[in-house]
Amino acid sequence: MTNSAERQVMSAATDQHQIVSDDHGYSHTISTRLMVAVYAALVVLTVTTVAVARVELGHPWNFVAAMVIASLKGGLVVAFFMHLVWDRKFNLLLFLTAILFLILFLGLSLNDRSEYQPSIDAFESAQTAASTP
Secondary structure, eight states, X not given: OHHHHHHHHHHHHHHHHHHHHHHHTOOOXXXXXXXXXXXXXXXXXXXXXXXXXXXXXXXXXXXXXXXXXXXXXXXXXXIIISOGGGSOHHHHHHHHHHHHHHHHHHHHHHHHHHHHHHHHHHHHHHXXXXXXX
């Protein structure tokens, strides 16, 4: 009877270990094809960043384009190279929430800056006029 109880406890412990191991995702393999595809996407996004920097899109749009491309690149790095795709979904939720707040704060800052831009331009032109002999 003791052997039967011990086997049940060991079986339950093994099942629990399997659940914990599956939940944390300690081991997974990543194909070389996937890593090369992510690398190629990062290279394409980097070239796109350089191309967009050479084009004048207007006051806030160069910054917005740069931030969108940088966010995409950061998302790819976090998702695949830091294994967020295979991690708990709660961690993905935390990451996406942080990105949402970053977008919100940057958007509010850009809105505030555009409201005061005429005053900033007037101050800078006054400083330039005062510094030229």
